[in-house]
Amino acid sequence: MSKTYDVIVVGVGGMGAAACHQLARRGQRVLGLEKFAIGHAMGSSHGLTRILRLAYFEGSAYVPLVQRARDLWIETGKRIGEPLFFETGALEIAGETSDHIERSRQSCLDHGLAHTLLDRDAVERRYPAFRLPKDSIALFQPESGFVASERAILAHVGLALADSAEIRGQEPLLDWEPTAEGGVRVRTGRGTYEAGRLVLSPGAWIGKIVPALAPVTSVVRQSLGWFAPLQPELLAMDRFPAFTLDVDEGGFYGFPLWGHPGFKLGSPHWGGDPFDPDTPTREPAPAHEAVLRRCLERYIPAAAGTTLGLKACLYTMTPDEHFIIDxxxxxxxxxxxxxxxxxxxxxxxxxxxxxADLATAGRSRFDLSLFSLGRLAERRERDGFGNSA
Ligand SMILES: Cc1cc2nc3c(=O)[nH]c(=O)nc-3n(C[C@H](O)[C@H](O)[C@H](O)COP(=O)(O)OP(=O)(O)OC[C@H]3O[C@@H](n4cnc5c(N)ncnc54)[C@H](O)[C@@H]3O)c2cc1C
Known part of the structure; x- marks a missing residue:
């Protein structure tokens, strides 16, 4: 006979771990199934840090959700006795002709967020690690910073276990089916489980588990690097913010020194070709190192020391770059x-x-229309975009 739960969560990465925690906290009987080890480096959430920006050029509608996320990171950090969110401020830098800064500024105005606009000289005075193009402008948002991403997954799983969730690593979902009673039955190599609700949070594998989503999602490999700082004092947490930098060479992002002796730099604009997440290794693309190094030498020379390491990580893209939550x-x-x-x-x-709200109450207090499957179906009908991975 299958073991039964209230909710089964498939994929215990960034999102799934948080869902297991929130569900278990409400007294739900939760099963979390993870294909690899809890806290692995094959998906999208590994690496020590992720930027948390409250100013959101991608859309003002994201701001209430990221404000809630920030509160929860702080609250959970207090519960585990170790901060998960670090308020270093976030600096977005772009050319004055790009609309990036204006869109971020608008999201600040829409939601009453503290922010400061800076010209190039002001940025370089405040953060002497930067050497920026003449026409640069920047928006600084002081309540932003970064999240300790790998640590947060382990924290959420630890809290979920303490609240009696059952978490099974190294146990991939093989398939699932609806039951006659309106629930689900899932099958793994180790057993069959039933539940009233199923949360699918498998990251880059979403198109494999829900084939209908394969045409509207594509997976790309991103490379990032850690570089020996030449002037570490200019890159320390109290002197340097989390940042994004849009320059002629592309987009880049980075962090103050934290948890690793190297300066972390990534570039979302060098994703390359579609990538099959079932590829057994995660080798970084060799060409990316040169791109990252050029950026450091030109714009952040204080961090342009030897390469300490390179890693690859996966993005799962939608055509409009908004999420899917539905x-x-x-x-x-x-x-x-x-x-x-x-x-x-x-x-x-x-x-x-x-x-957890959707699984237990069928609704959320946040407006999720930006993340609906319906908007992708409409767009597909209109633009006819195809599968790329
Ligand atoms: C290099 C890089 C830098 C980034 N920087 C930022 C940033 O600064 N700020 C920011 O907000 N975001 C950033 N992102 C994006 C962010 O990291 C992702 O949006 C987030 O990690 C996605 O989490 P997830 O839970 O969807 O995926 P994952 O954490 O990958 O979790 C999915 C899980 O599902 C599991 N799974 C898959 N198939 C199965 C199966 N059949 N059975 C069981 N389990 C399964 C996988 O093994 C995995 O553990 C970055 C991403 C990358 C790659």
């Missing part, structure tokens, strides 16, 4: 969560809460 149209007992497109981690704590 129930499946034919199976309302199944909730799909693919909050990535390269900017999802900061939201994970709040997405866990949203998923």
């Amino acid at each position: 129930t499946l149209p034919d199976h309302p007992q199944v909730i799909v969560a693919s909050p990535c497109s390269g900017h999802g981690y900061k939201f994970a704590s709040a997405v866990g809460e949203v998923l």
Whole structure:
């Protein structure tokens, strides 16, 4: 006979771990199934840090969700006795002709967020590690910073276990089916389990588990690096913010020194070709190192020391780069969560809460229309975009 639960969560990465925690906290009988070890480096959430920006050029509608996420990161950090969110401020830098800064500023105005606009000289005075192009402008948002991402997954899983969730690592879902009673039955190599609700948060594997989503999601490999700082004092937490930098060479992001002797730099614009997440290794693309190094030498020379390490990580993109958080149209007992497109981690704590709300109450207090499956179907009909991975 199958073991039964209230909710089964498939994929215990950034989003799934938060969902397990939020569900178990409410007294739900939860089973979390994870394909690899808890806290692995094959998906999208590994690495020590993720930027949390409250100013949101991707859309003002994200701000209430990221504000809630920030509160939850702080609250959970207090509960485990170790901070998960670090308020270093976040600096977004772009050319004055780009609309990036204006869109971020608008999101600050819409939601009453503290912010400061800075010209190039002001940025360089405040943060002498930067050497920016003449026409640069920047928006600084002081309540932003970064989240300790790997640590947060382990924290959420630890809290879920303490609240009696059952978490099974190294146990991939093989398939699932609806039951006659309106629930779900899932099968793994080790057993069959039933539940009233199923949360699918498998990150880059979403198109494999829900084939209908394969045409509207594509997986790309991102490379990032850690570089020996030449002037570490300019890159310390109290002197340097989390940042994004849009320059002629592309987009880059980075962090103050924290938890690793190297300066972490990534570039979301060098994703390369579609990537099959079942590829057994995660080798970084060799060409990316040169791109990252050029950026450091030109714009952040204080961090342009030797390469300490390179890693690859996966983005799961939607065509409009907004998330997918919705129930499946034919199976309302199944909730799909693919909050990535390269900017999802900061939201994970709040997405866990949203998923728990959807699983237990059938609704969330947040407006999720931006993340609906319906908007992708409409767009597909209109633009006819195809599958890329
Ligand atoms: C290099 C890089 C930098 C980023 N920087 C930022 C940033 O600064 N700020 C930000 O907000 N976001 C950032 N992001 C995006 C963010 O990291 C992702 O949005 C987030 O990690 C996605 O979490 P997830 O839970 O959807 O995926 P994951 O954490 O990958 O979790 C999915 C899990 O599902 C498991 N799984 C898959 N198939 C199965 C199966 N059949 N059975 C059981 N389990 C399964 C996987 O093994 C995995 O553990 C970045 C991403 C990358 C790659």
